[in-house]
Every structure is written in structure tokens, then in C-alpha cells.
Amino acid sequence: MSECKIKILYGLEAAGGGALKHLVYIVTRLNPELFDITVMLSNLRLENAENEIKKMQCAGAKVIFIPIHRNIRPINDLIALSKIWYYIYTHKFHIVHAHSSKAGALFRIASWLARTPKVYYTPHCFYFQSQSGFSKWFFIKIEKLMGKITTGIIVSDAEMLHLLRNKIVSPSKAYNINNAIDFNEYNPTVNVNEAKHQLGISSDSLVVGAIGRLTTQKDWITYIYAANEVIKTYPNVVFLIVGEGELRINLELLIAELGLQRNIILTGYVIEIYKIYGIIDVFVNTSLWEGLPYVFLEAMHYKKPIIATGSEGETVVINRHNGLTSPQHDFKNVAENIILLLQDKTLSENLGKKGYELILEKYSFNNFIQKHEALYLERVK
Secondary structure (H helix, E strand, C coil), X not given: CHHHCEEEEEEECXXXXXXXXXXXXXXXXXXXXXXXXXXXXXXXXXXXXXXXXXXXXXXXXXXXXXXXXXXXXXXXXXXXXXXXXXXXXXXXXXXXXXXXXXXXXXXXXXXXXXXXXXXXXXXXXXXXXXXXXXXXXXXXXXXXXXXXXXXEXXXXXXXHHHHHHCCCCCHHHEEECCCCCCHHHHCCCCCHHHHHXXXXXXXCCCEEEEECCCCHHHCHHHHHHHHHHHHXXXXXXXXXXXXXXXXXXXXXXXXXXXXXXXCEEEEECCCCHHXXXXXXXXXXXXXXXXXXXXHHHHHHHCCCCEEEECCCCCCCCCECCCEEEECCCCHHHHHHHHHHHHHCHHHHHHHHHHXXXXXXXXXXXXXXXXXXXXXXXXXXX
């Protein structure tokens, strides 16, 4: 039967966060009668990915691992490239779909060398969005070069603006498919008091939450300083930092330096993430750049008001419609918005309701899957 199916290889370097969630959704929901799926992940950054990997395997996908380093390492990258090329060449895939920057480069080059018929790329936020000056110019040039050997680039609304503005590929190679979430995974009822107790939070405390990898991109410094401002007025508010990453020790030191150990909780990675959304009153995201973050969709599903910094990728948050926006690095403005939402319950509820309506209207999970299936089927005819 597999000889009649479309053989797809997915490649991803960072096996964690929104990119992995995105990939798991596709792999586990594509029609198994039409597609024979293999997933290649780096075994160097398996960030609490065991459950997600099992989901893909249970759906019938073959999951294999090779070492791919996040940063540029010429010798290691050439070794990884040769292994990827050999696997693609010997297995004769119809489609290779690469995700995120590093895998996007390696898998597209390997697919070109192996003469794979169709090659797709989902950036999950273009790397050049985080750069400036010569570095930004250089990585735009790289993306343009890689675009020449790519069948199509799949992007969110915000990423589409960057793609077209910088002429990464022609419009005919650009495909707009917004992220979406499966509501069925986010419906468990939460016992708020019990969930708070598990984190050592009193039942009457207001809770502000932020979810993401502990990296420079997420600008946790602004979040922590905003918390410091809020606590001056509301000393019983608790702030959650949900996630893991290389900056954890640095953040712990800053929290201790400001004397905020009682008010800021670093939860680490949380599997039952719905419990976090169940107890927070305000959701905050201070990222410097984004594509379409899954945490926004999740927060809107739970009708939580969102405060987002003005990063270009966060076009999903419309100020005073489904959330509030603040300038990047402006911790005082973030703090003012947090206080406003904690004080004005009517505003908070209205913003949360509008967010929920938006996700139902614009971010359909069925459309997300169907558009990927249609793209794969169209391009192998």
C-alpha cells in the first residue's frame, strides 16, 4: 500500500515549542491512506518532546534522529547535510517539508542535491526578523537564494508581509496557511483552586502568566521588570514564567536581585498547559519577534485578555479589540496595561470574548489541515 502513497519527509532542528506542536498537528492529522510520513529531528534539542514524538509514532509516522546543531558549525553542518542528503536520496521522497531556519537550509539544500520533486519550507518566523544592519541584509540574501530551490514557502499573515516586502520568492511560491489549534486538546475542566495550590499560589491571588522558551527572543527582562512595577501597587499578584531554556539561571538571578522570589514562579515545562490557562487572569507576551505564536491562539481559546509587545509578528492582537499592545522593551507600559486589566474586569472579559470569536472565525483547525493536504496533492499531480 505504501507504494501508492505520497512519501513526505519533514525536517526540524528544534524539537520543542510551537514549531514541534505545528509539526505534530500536521503529521497526526494528514490522511494516512494518502501519505507515508517520515519525520527527521535533531537529537541535540529534544526539549521535553517525548510525548509529542509518541503522538507522531502512534499516528504511523517514522521518526528518526540525527545531530543538527542550532548555531552555524561548518564541519558539523556538512556532516548533517551529507546524512540528510543520503537519507533523502535513498528513500526517494516525493515531498520534503522543512521547518524553521537551520533545518530549512539543510533540508532544502539536501533535497536539491537529491533532486526531490517538491520542497516546501515553513519558517516559523524568518531569522532575519531578529537581525539588523548587515546581518539582516545577509540573511535576506540567503533566504532569496534558498527560495530559488524551494517549491513553496508556507507562512502566516504576518510572515507573508515580510516575505513579499523583501521579495524572498515570487508571490506564486508563497502560500498563506495560518496556524491553528485543535480545540479538543484544550477542553479539560480546571479546578482553579487546586491548580493554584499545586503551584503554591493562594486561592485569592490574581495571576499573570507568560509562556515560552527562556530565550532572548521572548524578552523576559521586560516581563520581569513589568512585574516589579505591578507588585509595587499590588503586592499579592503572582507572575508565572512557563517554559525552559538557556536563560533560566540568568532570570533566577534577576528575580532574586529584585527580591521577587515570592511573586514570580518559574514553573519549568508544563505538560498539562490547560491548567496554566485556567488560573491566569491576564496573559502577557513580550516577544521581540514572532510569526504566529500558538500561545496567542491558546490564550484566545480560553478567553484570556492578551498584552503583547508591538513586534511585527503579533498582528493577531488588535489593540483594544482582543488585547492590549505595548511598545517593545517598555516595561512601564506593560505594567500599566496589566494593572488596567486587573482593575477593569469588564474590559478583560470583553477582550477575552473578542479573542475567542476571532479564533473561531479566522483560525480554523480543519482549514489548517485541509490546506496542507491540498497543497501536497496538487503539487504531485
